[in-house]
Amino acid sequence: MSTFPERSRCERCPHQPLCRGTAAVDQTAGLRRRVGRHESLFRAGDPVGNQIYSIRSGSFKLEMAAPHCKPQVIGFALPPEFLGLNMLGMAVHSCSAVALEDSEVCCIEWDRQRFRGRRQPLQRDGLHLLLSAEIRREQRAILMLHHTHAEQRMAELMLTLSRRHDANGYSSTQFRLPMSRCDMASYLGVTPECVSRVIVQLRRQALLDLRRRDVTLLDPAALQRMVDGQPVRP
Amino acid sequence: MSTFPERSRCERCPHQPLCRGTAAVDQTAGLRRRVGRHESLFRAGDPVGNQIYSIRSGSFKLEMAAPHCKPQVIGFALPPEFLGLNMLGMAVHSCSAVALEDSEVCCIEWDRQRFRGRRQPLQRDGLHLLLSAEIRREQRAILMLHHTHAEQRMAELMLTLSRRHDANGYSSTQFRLPMSRCDMASYLGVTPECVSRVIVQLRRQALLDLRRRDVTLLDPAALQRMVDGQPVRP
DNA sequence: CGCCCTATTGAATATAATCAACCGCCGTGG
């Protein structure tokens, strides 16, 4: 890898079509940003600016920190890829981009105000937000799969479903699973037998009651602690 | 779960802002599509249409099939979520959406022609494509994490990096890793010790040579077979 | 009522995690 050859002008840049039209891009200066090895381009919790980043040289890792866990690497980014696509419409970053070597990025303006002002129909900007949110969802799924223990993954799935039901105005503690054990197993990256055993374990710990497809979360807080790798019983 | 309450008109639909403006949405009829339990809304390999789907009732699983492997569930989708966000700009679908119960979706037009015709500056539609591609990347990462064996995950990472280098015009068989063993381990969802051991195994099998940060892929085809769960030696 | 499919349970095995020790490169400073 090392660094990719620096092209000082934008003419041959593969991102040029995206950049063109954003304010200062046509005059190459000023929009580049250097990020030294082990420095962050942005960190989880940082306020989100109005730009996405295209990598000109170097490389980055994307880290996401589950609460109370050490950060997990959810991806790597190389030229000519982008950073920040997952935060459109967000107030703060949900993950960190750390340079693996001395790197350089271009800042590409994302016209947030145009969306805020609603001067255009929602459709196209709304789609941006939607796509960005979908990326974050996939990233959370990746984080889920980083949990070694099947118990944690199952707890995470149950809490995710719970939150989605809650968001729709349905009970967050009691609902019906639409999927089979095999589907759950495949999603969680374990065998169906393991799913069965984990259900028994969670029931024994009085965290949930799950029979056939009907589930009742008896202790969501404890499930969350399990996901976070903390002691289940406080 | 079961089915969410059917709202026959779009007025109270949370997707209404996205739909408004697309051709036939304002007259509710005709754009709904029913999908029976275990039927597919779309299948991997199907040609992509000009629409994304919003789930009105029911639920879906998203399945992705690695070549020569049985399909893996990479996600679940419930109302009021969307399907098809990962295929903007694609010719064929990369995964299948299978209804877990009798379901109903709205078809929302994605104005592909507007992008094709370039009547608008690329910036905004280009961003759509970019975001959609990013979703697909995350989905591939999810698929990677479904491989039980650390050997397979490592092989997958090496091949991914190889392809990215290839796409940039660099050698696809010989390159330098920008990340540490710990970063690789975190990304792969295993311990650094396990990464070390896997490297030894892959070297013993003459699949690659990896010392410090310099890697040479000695047998990419065999690595691919390993990822696919086939016998490494044909 | 009985079949079939899904789910569960059990026992043996394989794989990765863990804990601990060691290595070797690299940069620092004498």
Add this chain to the structure above:
DNA sequence: CCACGGCGGTTGATTATATTCAATAGGGCG
């Protein structure tokens, strides 16, 4: 220039966890 110290990486032994293979149980549907 060499000695030292530190960190990233490797190796080893043990343990925990999930897989595998096999057998059984339970519901739904004809």
